C-alpha cells in the first residue's frame with residue numbers, strides 16, 4: 001500500500017511539473033501512466049466493405065479529428081506505383097499508396113484500427129507509438145479478413161507504422177509503412193508551416209518476363225544496395241515541385257525513416273535546424289543542429305526558419321542516397 005501511494009504521489013508530482021523547454025511533465029511521465037489493455041478481433045471482411053480513398057498529398061499534415069477517437073481505416077492492397085521516373089514497382093501498400101496515409105492524433109486519444117486485407121498474402125500492422133502485445137495487436141491478417149483493435153496514445157512524437165509480417169525486410173522494402181504523429185498535450189510550440197516526410201529505400205529488379213515492371217529483389221534488400229531512395233515514395237518528388245514556404249515563418253517537418261535499412265542524415269542546405277526533437281518528443285530537444293540522425297524505425301521533429309528567399313535543398317547527407325532520389329527542395333518566398 002505504501003509503495004502504491006508513493007508511486008501515485010510520484011506520478012502526480014511528475015504530471016504537476018511546470019513546463020520546461022516547452023514540454024509538460026506528462027510527456028516524461030508516460031511510462032507510469034497506465035493504458036487500457038489491448039484485445040483484437042478477426043472477422044470475415046463484409047461484402048459491402050468500401051475501400052478508403054488513397055492519400056493524395058503525403059507531405060500534408062492532416063488535421064486531428066474532433067473528439068478522442070481517431071479512426072485508422074486501413075486496407076492492404078497490391079498496387080503498381082511509380083517510385084522513380086520510369087520505374088513502375090509492384091508494391092504492397094496500405095490504402096494503395098507508398099507511404100500509407102498519415103495518421104494524426106494527440107496524447108490520450110484512442111486509435112481505433114481496422115485493417116482489411118484485400119491483397120494476395122497475409123500482412124499486419126505494427127505501431128511504434130503503441131503499447132500493445134505484438135502477438136495480439138500485430139498479428140498477421142489473411143486475405144478476406146479484417147482485424148480490429150484499438151489502443152491509447154501515451155507518448156507524443158513522430159512514429160513509424162509498418163507491416164510486421166515476416167520477412168519484415170521484404171514487407172517494408174515493398175512499401176508497407178507510414179507515419180503516425182501524436183501531438184503533445186501542450187502542442188508543438190509556435191505555429192509553423194508543417195510538412196511530413198517519410199524517407200525509405202527500394203530494391204527494384206525487373207519482374208520476370210516483364211520489360212518495364214519492377215519488383216523487390218531480396219538479395220539487394222539483404223545487402224542494403226538500394227537503387228532508389230525517396231522522400232514520400234517517389235525519387236526527387238519535391239525537386240520539380242518544391243515544398244513552398246515563407247521567409248521568416250517557422251517550418252516544422254515531421255520526419256520518419258521507414259528504412260528498411262538506411263539511416264537518414266536529414267539535412268537542409270542553407271540553414272541550421274533551430275530545434276530537433278528526437279522521435280518527436282518535446283523532452284528530447286536539441287538546438288542548432290546541422291544534420292539530424294534518424295535511424296530506420298525512428299523519427300524526428302525538425303524545425304527551421306529561413307531569412308531570405310531562395311531554394312533550399314532537403315537531402316539525406318548520406319549522399320549516395322540523395323543521389324538515388326532522397327533530395328527535394330523547399331522554395332522560400334517573401
Ligand SMILES: [Cu+2]
Pocket residue numbers: 092122123124163164165171176
Ligand atoms: Cu506486409
